[in-house]
Amino acid sequence: MSPASLTRRRFLQTSSAAGLSLALSSPGALLAQKSPSDTLNIALVGLGAQGRILMEALLKIPGIRFVAVCDIWEYARTYGERLLKRSGHPDVQAFENHQDMLAKVPTIDAVIVATSDDWHAPVTNDALRAGKHVYCEKMMSNTVEGARSMVRTMRETGKLLQIGHQRKSNPRYIFARSRLLQEAKLLGRVTGAQAQWNRAVAPDLGWPAKHVIPAETLARYGFPSMHQFRNWRWFKKHGGGPLSDLGAHQIDMFNWMLDALPTTVIGSGGLDYYKDRDWMDNAMLIYEYKLPTGTLRAFYQVQTTTSSGGGYFETFMGDQGTLKISENPRLTAVYREAAAPSWEDLVRRNFLSAQAAPPPAPASNTQVDARETAALAAYDIPIVLNKAIHQPHLENFFAAVKGQAKLNCPADEALRSEMTIYRAIEAVETNTRITFQPSDFEV
Numbered sequence: 143m144s145p146a147s148l149t150r151r152r153f154l155q156t157s158s159a160a161g162l163s164l165a166l167s168s169p170g171a172l173l174a175q176k177s178p179s180d181t182l183n184i185a186l187v188g189l190g191a192q193g194r195i196l197m198e199a200l201l202k203i204p205g206i207r208f209v210a211v212c213d214i215w216e217y218a219r220t221y222g223e224r225l226l227k228r229s230g231h232p233d234v235q236a237f238e239n240h241q242d243m244l245a246k247v248p249t250i251d252a253v254i255v256a257t258s259d260d261w262h263a264p265v266t267n268d269a270l271r272a273g274k275h276v277y278c279e280k281m282m283s284n285t286v287e288g289a290r291s292m293v294r295t296m297r298e299t300g301k302l303l304q305i306g307h308q309r310k311s312n313p314r315y316i317f318a319r320s321r322l323l324q325e326a327k328l329l330g331r332v333t334g335a336q337a338q339w340n341r342a343v344a345p346d347l348g349w350p351a352k353h354v355i356p357a358e359t360l361a362r363y364g365f366p367s368m369h370q371f372r373n374w375r376w377f378k379k380h381g382g383g384p385l386s387d388l389g390a391h392q393i394d395m396f397n398w399m400l401d402a403l404p405t406t407v408i409g410s411g412g413l414d415y416y417k418d419r420d421w422m423d424n425a426m427l428i429y430e431y432k433l434p435t436g437t438l439r440a441f442y443q444v445q446t447t448t449s450s451g452g453g454y455f456e457t458f459m460g461d462q463g464t465l466k467i468s469e470n471p472r473l474t475a476v477y478r479e480a481a482a483p484s485w486e487d488l489v490r491r492n493f494l495s496a497q498a499a500p501p502p503a504p505a506s507n508t509q510v511d512a513r514e515t516a517a518l519a520a521y522d523i524p525i526v527l528n529k530a531i532h533q534p535h536l537e538n539f540f541a542a543v544k545g546q547a548k549l550n551c552p553a554d555e556a557l558r559s560e561m562t563i564y565r566a567i568e569a570v571e572t573n574t575r576i577t578f579q580p581s582d583f584e585v
């Protein structure tokens with residue numbers, strides 16, 4: 143068997159195992175009753191920045207027929223409708239209102255939701271109750287109650303609800319978790335974790351002058367102004383701010399990679415740079431996990447005023463090695479502690495590929511190097527994702543709808559993980575140390 147086919151076979155085994163371990167307790171993750179069919183009729187609600195990225199990925203997935211799009215902004219709606227009609231989906235119908243869409247297009251099998259966070263729960267709950275399966279973007283909602291209502295509706299209707307934490311379907315992440323961390327125990331005892339998403343200063347989002355939404359339409363959907371409609375992430379009525387928006391992915395990775403939920407969280411943050419926004423523009427958190435191997439602290443940072451510090455990644459640190467992983471493969475590396483046993487056998491067995499050794503330090507640095515830490519041997523994860531980063535998660539959703547897979551991120555599992563974000567925001571806002579309670583993770 144060639145190394146490539148071996149890797150693929152291992153990946154298929156590990157990806158189904160990864161989906162299984164976290165999905166077992168989830169009614170929403172049970173296989174759909176629908177018999178397999180070749181083509182699924184889908185609707186996309188929310189055709190903004192992320193809706194378009196999902197649309198591009200969806201267009202590459204066979205067996206999908208777009209039958210409807212929905213967006214309250216005529217500008218975004220028309221863009222999506224035209225692009226889809228040009229791309230082999232001539233029958234797609236466009237709607238301003240999702241309830242109207244659900245009533246008028248009964249053939250929809252599944253709805254993809256990529257609106258601002260405030261509309262996730264209403265659209266998802268209505269779609270589930272109309273008998274549709276739903277893929278909804280993260281965060282589940284801008285309120286805990288909204289998120290819980292989605293899990294309740296998923297359970298009541300028995301329909302599938304996948305949440306868009308797409309790293310859980312990314313073969314590189316799945317491989318790192320199940321093969322490197324869990325099977326090879328490559329890092330030894332994992333004693334720390336760190337993740338960050340640092341972004342440069344960005345001006346407020348604007349809109350084309352000729353595409354202003356009438357005030358009464360905006361008001362009907364809860365937006366007081368075009369400015370707040372476009373910059374919803376920063377306002378409590380619509381979104382959860384950067385900790386929620388970016389932490390959603392990375393704090394979820396702490397929980398998933400460590401296969402645990404934290405026991406406590408403390409944090410600090412503030413709206414220190416921007417004006418006329420609700421949410422803090424920077425924050426730092428420390429979570430404590432009680433793992434079977436001992437206590438682990440995980441540090442999370444989000445900055446919206448500087449992209450320095452290496453961008454965005456998640457790091458898991460152990461006494462034998464460190465895994466630094468990101469959706470950007472160029473920011474990913476695995477480092478072996480100098481005193482750890484050789485990883486040559488793991489390289490031979492295709493768990494890792496060796497990176498070129500770094501050039502030796504200049505002579506004048508030798509002293510510094512001796513006092514501090516020598517450069518560690520670096521390795522790569524030998525798995526390539528040759529698709530758009532959201533595509534495998536959408537594919538997993540459709541496979542589950544067809545009864546061929548389990549969801550990699552069913553809503554009840556997503557809620558447990560997102561609760562560690564909701565409560566961290568509370569810890570920052572109230573300046574308190576929060577101890578998680580079992581009730582936090584119940585619906």
Ligand SMILES: NC(=O)c1ccc[n+]([C@@H]2O[C@H](COP(=O)([O-])OP(=O)(O)OC[C@H]3O[C@@H](n4cnc5c(N)ncnc54)[C@H](O)[C@@H]3O)[C@@H](O)[C@H]2O)c1
Nearest residue numbers: 188189190191192193213214215218256257258261279280
């Ligand atoms: N998974 C990821 O990597 C990722 C990345 C970016 C954004 N997101 C998520 O995607 C969602 C959308 O983010 P975005 O950046 O595209 O925002 P956006 O503002 O660019 O787009 C949101 C769109 O939703 C539409 N909309 C708002 N309310 C609606 C309603 N009631 N019915 C129909 N349409 C409605 C708006 O008109 C707009 O076109 C958010 O939940 C965000 O957290 C996920």
